[in-house]
Amino acid sequence: MPKITYIEHNGSEHVIDVKNGLSVMEGAVKNNIPGIDADCGGACACATCHVYVDAAWADKVGAKSAMEESMLDFAENVEATSRLSCQIKVTEQLDGLIVRMPESQH
Amino acid sequence: MSEENTSVVIVGAGHAGGTAAALLRQYGHAGPITLIGEEPIAPYQRPPLSKAWLKGEADADSLALKPQEFYAETGIDLVLGVRVEAIHAAEHTISLSNGRTLPYGVLIIATGARARALPIPGAGLKGVLSLRSAADAEELKAALTPGKRLAVIGGGYIGLEAAASARALGAEAVVIEREPRILARVACEILSTFFTDYHRARGVAFELDAIVEALEGESGRVTGVRLTGGRVLPCDVALVGIGAPPNDEIASAAGLNCQGGIVVDTHARTSDPDIFAIGDVSHRPLAHYHRTFRLESVANALEQARQAAAAITGRPPPPQEVTWNWSDQYDVKYQFAGIPFDVDEILLRGDPAGGKFAVFHLAGDLIQAVEAVNAPAEFMAGRQLIAQRRPISRSRLADTAVSMKEVAA
Numbered sequence: 001m002p003k004i005t006y007i008e009h010n011g012s013e014h015v016i017d018v019k020n021g022l023s024v025m026e027g028a029v030k031n032n033i034p035g036i037d038a039d040c041g042g043a044c045a046c047a048t049c050h051v052y053v054d055a056a057w058a059d060k061v062g063a064k065s066a067m068e069e070s071m072l073d074f075a076e077n078v079e080a081t082s083r084l085s086c087q088i089k090v091t092e093q094l095d096g097l098i099v100r101m102p103e104s105q106h
Numbered sequence: 107m108s109e110e111n112t113s114v115v116i117v118g119a120g121h122a123g124g125t126a127a128a129l130l131r132q133y134g135h136a137g138p139i140t141l142i143g144e145e146p147i148a149p150y151q152r153p154p155l156s157k158a159w160l161k162g163e164a165d166a167d168s169l170a171l172k173p174q175e176f177y178a179e180t181g182i183d184l185v186l187g188v189r190v191e192a193i194h195a196a197e198h199t200i201s202l203s204n205g206r207t208l209p210y211g212v213l214i215i216a217t218g219a220r221a222r223a224l225p226i227p228g229a230g231l232k233g234v235l236s237l238r239s240a241a242d243a244e245e246l247k248a249a250l251t252p253g254k255r256l257a258v259i260g261g262g263y264i265g266l267e268a269a270a271s272a273r274a275l276g277a278e279a280v281v282i283e284r285e286p287r288i289l290a291r292v293a294c295e296i297l298s299t300f301f302t303d304y305h306r307a308r309g310v311a312f313e314l315d316a317i318v319e320a321l322e323g324e325s326g327r328v329t330g331v332r333l334t335g336g337r338v339l340p341c342d343v344a345l346v347g348i349g350a351p352p353n354d355e356i357a358s359a360a361g362l363n364c365q366g367g368i369v370v371d372t373h374a375r376t377s378d379p380d381i382f383a384i385g386d387v388s389h390r391p392l393a394h395y396h397r398t399f400r401l402e403s404v405a406n407a408l409e410q411a412r413q414a415a416a417a418i419t420g421r422p423p424p425p426q427e428v429t430w431n432w433s434d435q436y437d438v439k440y441q442f443a444g445i446p447f448d449v450d451e452i453l454l455r456g457d458p459a460g461g462k463f464a465v466f467h468l469a470g471d472l473i474q475a476v477e478a479v480n481a482p483a484e485f486m487a488g489r490q491l492i493a494q495r496r497p498i499s500r501s502r503l504a505d506t507a508v509s510m511k512e513v514a515a
């Protein structure tokens with residue numbers, strides 16, 4: 001199973017084995033990792049699953065849809081590396097992925 | 107109030123209750139947590155039951171809030187298939203349907219709402235379904251095979267989503283609504299018209315201004331819906347979606363203040379300081395409107411779960427959120443935020459014919475609510491402007507040449 005490292009805003013790291021096919025968001029939520037709220041459960045409707053993806057991984061996680069882009073435009077503390085973690089599907093290619101969480105999702 | 111080792115008992119293992127249990131552990135609550143639910147399965151998400159799951163695009167695992175082993179691993183005592191019959195607030199105990207009595211230090215009531223039954227002849231026939239639980243959804247999905255005819259009674263979101271999913275599964279669908287338009291209680295007329303047209307173009311029939319008098323059947327199975335006037339719409343399965351009253355009976359029997367839901371404050375605390383109520387069952391303050399209301403949404407369930415968990419673990423209260431919700435029908439992403447109280451103008455931004463637009467509900471220069479169709483920027487900016495209570499320029503808001511970033515700037 002691909003290992004994903006989730007880093008909370010306060011620096012706490014969680015290294016989790018996430019099943020292929022789940023989203024990066026689900027990997028955090030199902031393991032009760034703080035920092036990703038995911039109010040809409042992955043419907044790309046809430047932007048409370050915001051994470052920063054290390055630049056080195058930008059190509060592997062794939063491109064943003066127009067919907068995701070617009071939602072992110074209005075999220076707090078958005079950066080060039082911002083993504084909605086529910087829109088990133090976990091595959092073997094993402095083994096080792098590191099995502100950081102913003103200070104707050106609301 | 108910090109009650110580190112107090113025993114927390116949660117009544118109702120749904121979206122709100124399940125989330126509160128997990129958050130209590132996340133926030134460091136060290137005392138016992140018992141989560142009691144009447145349904146036989148661990149907490150799960152209901153929204154996909156009328157959407158992705160019904161269409162076969164999501165599996166049961168993805169519905170579950172947490173994996174099965176989560177509860178044991180985090181020391182949450184999950185008691186399923188058991189109903190809480192009564193709350194004895196003075197004694198700090200509850201009685202369960204299995205005959206046991208359980209003490210609590212703090213109680214969280216998260217009993218949700220139930221599908222309103224249709225009080226007409228034939229409502230008990232086989233094939234007359236409602237859609238609240240995973241079990242209901244299994245029954246509906248099994249009935250929606252290609253060529254089957256679904257009659258949806260009640261043109262609300264859940265009914266419309268079920269009709270859209272039925273079409274995706276190759277079944278026929280007719281939506282029967284008592285009002286002259288669908289979504290009459292929850293959306294403005296522009297939205298009603300847009301969705302009616304969108305569904306019609308995809309083969310859904312509508313009976314508006316129509317009152318259902320009885321369900322007809324043969325050998326105990328539903329065969330049609332009879333309207334006043336005598337016309338019968340033939341069907342193989344009927345879905346009743348006419349609202350969801352709160353499961354607040356055990357709370358009002360225990361003497362808690364209830365007014366169409368259990369009355370709570372901004373910490374989700376009821377009139378009894380050791381009892382919280384969260385989710386669909388609560389009647390809560392809406393900070394941005396200086397009013398109280400009963401909300402039925404995941405966002406509300408989660409916000410109140412955060413409020414209760416924060417209060418119980420002595421954390422600062424989370425920020426007050428603007429209520430919001432979404433609905434997926436076919437390829438339409440519909441998102442809405444706020445509630446249109448005291449509105450003096452309904453402002454349209456974009457063109458419904460183009461399938462991408464938003465409706466803003468204004469009171470003076472303030473946005474009270476926004477309904478957005480395939481318009482995430484309008485939704486997100488609208489939600490923020492409602493929260494900030496910031497005046498906007500109506501003419502700029504109506505002008506799609508001015509971006510939402512600029513409107514909100």
Ligand SMILES: Cc1cc2nc3c(=O)[nH]c(=O)nc-3n(C[C@H](O)[C@H](O)[C@H](O)COP(=O)(O)OP(=O)(O)OC[C@H]3O[C@@H](n4cnc5c(N)ncnc54)[C@H](O)[C@@H]3O)c2cc1C
Pocket residue numbers: 117118119120121122123142143144145151152153154155156188189190191216217218219237238239264353356384385386387402403404405407430431432433434
């Ligand atoms: C088909 C469908 C689609 C939906 N779509 C959306 C959507 O797109 N967006 C959105 O925001 N919301 C949606 N909702 C609403 C959302 O699911 C609810 O707002 C949410 O589930 C509320 O959570 P809750 O925990 O308060 O109630 P529930 O999730 O209903 O949980 C309450 C639980 O308590 C149990 N219970 C009740 N009484 C007792 C008792 N006495 N003892 C023990 N257990 C008891 C019930 O069996 C139930 O399991 C939808 C709902 C349905 C049914």
Ligand code: FES
Pocket residue numbers: 025037038039040041042043044045046047048049084085086087
């Ligand atoms: S979970 Fe809601 S947008 Fe990702």
